[in-house]
Amino acid sequence: MSAPAPAQQLGGPPPPRVKTRSGPSLVWLIPLITALIGGWLVFHTLSQQGPRITIGFKTAEGIEAGKTRIKYKNIEIGVVESLRFTEDFKSVVVHADMAREAEPFLRRGTRFWVVRPRLDMRGVSGLGTLLSGAYIEIEPGRGAFQTHFDGLESPPVVRAEDEGKRLVLMAEGLGSIDIGSPIYYQGILAGEVLGYELSSDQKNVFIHAFVKAPYSEMVRGNTRFWNISGLDVTVDAQGLRVRTESVQSLLFGGIAFSTPDTLEPAAGDVADLVFTLHESRTRIEEQTYTRKVRFVLFFEGSVRGLAIDAPVEFKGIKVGRVVDVRLEYDQRDTSFRIPVLIEIEPERVIARGGDADQNPQQVLETLVEQGLRARLQMGNLLTGQLFVELDMRPDLPARLVSEGKDIPELPTIPGRLEQLTGSLRSVLAKLEAVELDKIGAALQGSLEGADRLLNSADARQALGGLNDTLALLRSTLGQLDARAGPIAANMEKALGTGHQALERIELTMNRFNEVLAQDSPSQYRFNQMTEELAEMARSIRHLVDLLERDPQSIIFGKQPPRGQ
Numbered sequence: 268m269s270a271p272a273p274a275q276q277l278g279g280p281p282p283p284r285v286k287t288r289s290g291p292s293l294v295w296l297i298p299l300i301t302a303l304i305g306g307w308l309v310f311h312t313l314s315q316q317g318p319r320i321t322i323g324f325k326t327a328e329g330i331e332a333g334k335t336r337i338k339y340k341n342i343e344i345g346v347v348e349s350l351r352f353t354e355d356f357k358s359v360v361v362h363a364d365m366a367r368e369a370e371p372f373l374r375r376g377t378r379f380w381v382v383r384p385r386l387d388m389r390g391v392s393g394l395g396t397l398l399s400g401a402y403i404e405i406e407p408g409r410g411a412f413q414t415h416f417d418g419l420e421s422p423p424v425v426r427a428e429d430e431g432k433r434l435v436l437m438a439e440g441l442g443s444i445d446i447g448s449p450i451y452y453q454g455i456l457a458g459e460v461l462g463y464e465l466s467s468d469q470k471n472v473f474i475h476a477f478v479k480a481p482y483s484e485m486v487r488g489n490t491r492f493w494n495i496s497g498l499d500v501t502v503d504a505q506g507l508r509v510r511t512e513s514v515q516s517l518l519f520g521g522i523a524f525s526t527p528d529t530l531e532p533a534a535g536d537v538a539d540l541v542f543t544l545h546e547s548r549t550r551i552e553e554q555t556y557t558r559k560v561r562f563v564l565f566f567e568g569s570v571r572g573l574a575i576d577a578p579v580e581f582k583g584i585k586v587g588r589v590v591d592v593r594l595e596y597d598q599r600d601t602s603f604r605i606p607v608l609i610e611i612e613p614e615r616v617i618a619r620g621g622d623a624d625q626n627p628q629q630v631l632e633t634l635v636e637q638g639l640r641a642r643l644q645m646g647n648l649l650t651g652q653l654f655v656e657l658d659m660r661p662d663l664p665a666r667l668v669s670e671g672k673d674i675p676e677l678p679t680i681p682g683r684l685e686q687l688t689g690s691l692r693s694v695l696a697k698l699e700a701v702e703l704d705k706i707g708a709a710l711q712g713s714l715e716g717a718d719r720l721l722n723s724a725d726a727r728q729a730l731g732g733l734n735d736t737l738a739l740l741r742s743t744l745g746q747l748d749a750r751a752g753p754i755a756a757n758m759e760k761a762l763g764t765g766h767q768a769l770e771r772i773e774l775t776m777n778r779f780n781e782v783l784a785q786d787s788p789s790q791y792r793f794n795q796m797t798e799e800l801a802e803m804a805r806s807i808r809h810l811v812d813l814l815e816r817d818p819q820s821i822i823f824g825k826q827p828p829r830g831q
């Protein structure tokens with residue numbers, strides 16, 4: 268049987284020809300383009316995405332994943348991505364995605380803190396977050412690039428853009444000083460306290476502070492700082508004094524400082540200096556004079572009211588203080604004495620003239636030789652506090668009782684209060700010596716005799732006669748008063764006539780002297796007559812003077828002198 272004929276011999280269509288094509292197919296172009304576009308989008312996204320950082324906080328209060336923003340100067344530069352606990356569950360770690368432009372901010376010194384409503388000694392802050400919610404504030408720092416940070420629990424007191432100086436103060440105790448406590452210069456707010464820490468020896472406290480510009484220029488090597496926290500209440504021999512710097516320092520504590528003027532300016536670089544924080548400004552003034560000389564005083568009377576640190580004054584100026592007060596017992600004579608140790612600052616006494624090379628201590632010793640004495644004085648009547656007064660009393664002998672020579676002794680004299688007490692004791696002793704019983708008995712006898720005399724019949728009769736005599740005297744004086752007017756008028760006329768007669772006699776004598784010669788007998792007789800007239804004139808003048816002094820003598824006669 269034979270094979271069939273081909274199709275083209277039978278007149279059918281030609282068979283298809285299959286060709287093999289080399290190279291990629293166009294079908295794969297679409298997924299390739301899609302992959303390229305996706306890769307570019309991933310690359311673009313990754314290239315525009317900033318670094319991821321972690322921030323550690325003690326609590327996550329106000330922080331929410333996906334909502335809490337990270338801002339710098341109120342511009343958003345990141346967002347919180349997630350929150351988790353640390354391995355020990357003591358703190359919280361915040362994972363945040365930062366913008367690419369925020370990468371230069373992520374340095375070792377960068378600080379983060381949560382901005383939320385706060386009320387502290389610096390006032391109220393973060394009120395805007397009541398509506399917008401809390402956010403994390405960033406403050407760029409310096410150093411190497413870093414992605415893990417420890418967040419602050421409260422906003423920093425000093426920002427990086429603030430100009431000024433950071434200081435370290437050393438104090439024996441912190442007192443009322445706390446973070447944010449104000450620092451004043453001349454009563455103006457000049458800085459704040461940044462923090463504090465205990466020293467390595469655990470005996471002092473280091474306080475870190477910041478003084479803002481331009482007040483930071485006033486901080487030099489000789490600047491003095493003192494505590495102004497609370498009320499400064501001082502009760503001493505000068506009375507009661509209460510001082511405070513401001514209400515804020517009264518409530519939250521504070522520090523003040525000043526820089527004294529000197530001839531040679533002190534160093535202005537204080538980066539490596541540690542300043543001493545004094546208890547008060549008074550303590551600073553007390554430490555102004557470094558040289559101190561000690562003397563011992565011995566008092567016999569009571570020293571109640573004399574306390575340690577009581578002032579020692581000379582001419583009303585404080586020159587020292589009381590260091591110690593003790594009580595000593597002498598077994599030999601069973602007596603007591605009170606040594607008082609004082610500390611005098613000789614630099615307060617400036618010598619003028621004389622020996623210019625004499626130091627202040629020698630000046631003080633010279634004053635003791637010239638009569639410098641010490642005594643106790645009442646400083647305050649209300650509190651009864653005493654102080655030591657120095658005075659120059661060379662008229663009083665120096666009384667020295669010290670046996671040792673280690674500390675020089677300053678002679679003492681009794682104070683005014685002690686002198687008054689001694690005088691009162693002397694008067695009381697004399698009164699005790701008086702026999703008051705005998706005096707009282709004698710006085711009682713005298714009073715009884717006087718009572719018997721006044722109540723006797725003779726006394727009553729004498730009083731009756733005295734009443735009659737007084738009545739008669741009243742009648743006589745009444746009659747004399749009625750006649751006194753005419754008598755006085757006649758006396759006035761007589762006096763006038765006498766004066767006229769004297770004037771005429773004087774005129775006549777002057778005329779006779781002109782007429783008579785010097786050595787004639789008439790002149791001699793005239794001189795005799797003149798003497799007689801002069802004697803008569805003196806008698807008349809004496810009579811006139813007598814009548815002027817005692818007009819009643821013309822009636823009662825000349826009264827005898829008193830005492831006869």
